Amino acid sequence: MSTGTGLSAQFGLATETTFGTYAAPNRFLPLTSDGESIEDRVEWLQTDELGGGIFRKSERLRVYSAGAEGDTKFYVYTRGSGIIFLHCLGTVTTDQPDATSKPNEYRHIFTPSPTGKRGLSATVQVGRPRRDDGTVVPHTYVGGKVTQFEISASAGEPITISTSWNFASFDHSRPLATPSYPADMRPLTFLDATLQVGASSIPVREFSLSFDWSLETDAWTLGGSKLEPVIGDFVTIEGSLTTWYLSSIEPILTAFRTGATVGPLVVRAQYGEIDAGQSNPYQVVITLPAVGLKGKAPTVGGAGPIELELSFEALAPANTAPVTIEYRTRDATP
Numbered sequence: 001m002s003t004g005t006g007l008s009a010q011f012g013l014a015t016e017t018t019f020g021t022y023a024a025p026n027r028f029l030p031l032t033s034d035g036e037s038i039e040d041r042v043e044w045l046q047t048d049e050l051g052g053g054i055f056r057k058s059e060r061l062r063v064y065s066a067g068a069e070g071d072t073k074f075y076v077y078t079r080g081s082g083i084i085f086l087h088c089l090g091t092v093t094t095d096q097p098d099a100t101s102k103p104n105e106y107r108h109i110f111t112p113s114p115t116g117k118r119g120l121s122a123t124v125q126v127g128r129p130r131r132d133d134g135t136v137v138p139h140t141y142v143g144g145k146v147t148q149f150e151i152s153a154s155a156g157e158p159i160t161i162s163t164s165w166n167f168a169s170f171d172h173s174r175p176l177a178t179p180s181y182p183a184d185m186r187p188l189t190f191l192d193a194t195l196q197v198g199a200s201s202i203p204v205r206e207f208s209l210s211f212d213w214s215l216e217t218d219a220w221t222l223g224g225s226k227l228e229p230v231i232g233d234f235v236t237i238e239g240s241l242t243t244w245y246l247s248s249i250e251p252i253l254t255a256f257r258t259g260a261t262v263g264p265l266v267v268r269a270q271y272g273e274i275d276a277g278q279s280n281p282y283q284v285v286i287t288l289p290a291v292g293l294k295g296k297a298p299t300v301g302g303a304g305p306i307e308l309e310l311s312f313e314a315l316a317p318a319n320t321a322p323v324t325i326e327y328r329t330r331d332a333t334p
Helices: 082-089 247-258
Strands: 010-015 039-045 062-075 090-095 106-112 122-129 136-154 160-167 193-197 206-212 236-244 265-271 282-288 290-293 307-315 324-329
Touching: 010 082, 082 090, 082 106, 082 136, 082 160, 082 324, 247 290, 247 307
Parallel strands: none
Antiparallel strands: 010 122, 039 062, 062 160, 090 106, 106 324, 122 136, 136 160, 136 206, 193 265, 206 236, 236 307, 265 282, 282 324, 290 307
């Protein structure tokens, strides 16, 4: 029996073999306290007819499913986050850097799919508890694509990843999956994170990186089926960081004034140890090879230290991905 509240909610997903075809959820992540906002899209189709009176008639109403969409937010964990990174970026390579000395360490490197994640989709199931009897009711969505995501890190907070989803359809007749979570699943926090630009480490209060796939998501056809979303415009990768006016910032400000790119910008978060005694921590490393700055010059805003907010756009050097996420964990697959 559940609590009948959001405390007993669950979120599971699975990568589909075919777009829009149900796959039983087999990976699970706790939602943050912000919850989720995935909603069914149910559309009305009515005919307006002249000569039949002044009221619309109930027998002329047709209702149809138009898929679903909404947002989810998760903490970034030492284990279990790989499947979210995969559906955010689309492409992954996996290896073991040292299988002999560090047999439990797997390295997953995620890069943006050059085809716009064509052929990659997910079934997502949200378990929503009823208040009166405590039943956790499964709400299942198929043909899921992450259209946008944002990774955020702030002083005093865990690192989070927010995702926006679009689904081809919903099927709430599916059974509720039984969730399971790795025993050593730990959230990465600001305590574990550092930021570096080029050769300089930068003290940062806040960092965020957003990625918009610019997917066309409304390709409905006669018969009521939906085509797989494809890219309709250039991908946009933007971010910001908040710091102070420091000597280490001067080269970045020079680049801002001259229009030069800077990089690589690297955010690294690491915690614990995957193999005992091997000094191989769980890690998430976000690398932006080249960023163009759009920030503001420092100004005196009061009696305290001068704060500086820099915004940027991630760019793609020749034959190089504009962003990579390296994930070192015990999970053999994302």
